[in-house]
Amino acid sequence: MDKKPQILARHRLAETRLFRIESMDIRFSNGVERTYERLVPGGSGAVMMVAMFDDDRFAMIREYGGGVEDYTLTLPKGAIDLGESMRDACLRELQEEIGYGAREFIHLKKVSLSPSYMSGGIDLVLVRDLYESKLEGDEPEPLELVEWRLSELPELFARDDCNEGRVLAALSLVQQYLAGRYPGDPL
Amino acid sequence: MDKKPQILARHRLAETRLFRIESMDIRFSNGVERTYERLVPGGSGAVMMVAMFDDDRFAMIREYGGGVEDYTLTLPKGAIDLGESMRDACLRELQEEIGYGAREFIHLKKVSLSPSYMSGGIDLVLVRDLYESKLEGDEPEPLELVEWRLSELPELFARDDCNEGRVLAALSLVQQYLAGRYPGDPL
Structure with missing residues (x-):
């Protein structure tokens, strides 16, 4: 095999x-x-970020999902533009989606949506050392920033409006990384 | 909003x-x-299972993924047939993919691949009390059964051939459920 x-x-x-x-x-x-x-997705890939305000609190966004026809609680994410580095894409998307820049980016893993049916994937990145900085994005309406805590992940995962497999994956990896049990690569 | x-x-x-x-x-x-x-996927939904041999060991399969054009380490999963209950779909897929039946099925969560771009989702199910039982599936080649341990999840998550967001999500939920920190619904 x-x-x-x-x-x-x-x-x-x-x-x-x-x-x-x-x-x-x-x-x-x-x-x-x-x-x-x-x-086969077009483009140059995509990033999804866990942006930490401190050792426990991180940023989520409430956004309308056309696939599920409802608002969901998800992580900041977006496509990497042509010629843009992964770090620059993270920095831009963070400013557009939550109004923060950052100084530390740690790559955790590239995940696939479905190895059977989809090529490509999304890179999961831990982001720290945030500072306020806003860029205009292309969202049809302002995204709502929602703070959550790593110490309350089970409560988040049990919510019906937090239902994205890769969001649960990213947060679980961050928890393992911060506990010193999982490797990461600075970008 | x-x-x-x-x-x-x-x-x-x-x-x-x-x-x-x-x-x-x-x-x-x-x-x-x-x-x-x-x-918009067709059909009646799908299930993905964490099938436990004991309190620590669970079943993974090595399967060719046409999306990523490579073999990956994933969890047993499959479509729910028309008119089939979620429990019956789990029981059938388990027998087809790993050669085991089971007596206990606990629903953990329905996750979406991408709330923005895909409707539908997959139901994540914890399976216990296994017994040997084989059904013929429609796989083009036999799937390789690989045992892994919940106590070694970070090592699994760090592998390049284990790269499916919902697999990481399912295993993290099982760990929280077994620690008494996450709810589940018997099927």
Whole structure:
């Protein structure tokens, strides 16, 4: 099973402003052939941040999600612009979404939404040493900044309006990192 | 901001075997109008399971992901068939993917892949009281069963081949549940 399947052909099935759907004809090492479909995001990647006000308090935002057609409690995040470094993307998105800049950025992990069906991923970053600084973003309405505490993660995770797998992942990694149990790379 | 935006129109942009892309014309409560795109999955939902062999050891599978074009270490998961209960879907997928049945199923949370861009979600379930039982699934090649320990989650999360946000989320919730800090609902 460690021998990767062979990709026999790729086809573009559909493309819209935001999404591209591809199919891939695949032959596994045991000879079985399948046609897979997957989503290929455009752009240069994306970042999601846990921005700490102190050792316990961090920033969440309340934002409308068109996918679930409701407001959800999520972490500041955004696309990396073409030619922009991951650190610069974090610094820009933070100022646009919560009105803070920062001096310390620690990369924790790149996660995939669905390894089966989506290429690409999002980089999870811990951000510290914040200072007030505001940039105008492209949000259709102002985002509401909500403070939460790492010491109250279970209460957050139990909320119906906090329902994004990678948000739970990012916060759990930050908790492990701050406990000295997980590695991080300064950006 | 608590007043939900009004959805003025919906359009189907593209549809393939697995994916449907919709656009929505939205008017926010401040009058700003935007066109959003989102993915609408078909089917009746999906489940992802943390199946415990004892208080520490749980089942992972090594599976080829067409999205990332590589093998990844993930949790047993699958679609809920039409008319099937969540519990029955868990029981069937477990037998197909790791060769075990189970007697105890505890629902922890429904998570979204991306509240902004995808409707639907996946239900995270803790599974206990396992017994050996095998069903044939539709996998193109046998899945490799890999045992891991809750006491070694940081080491798992640091691996490049374990990179699915909702896998990290499910395991973190199980750890909180077993510590008595997070609620669960028996299925």
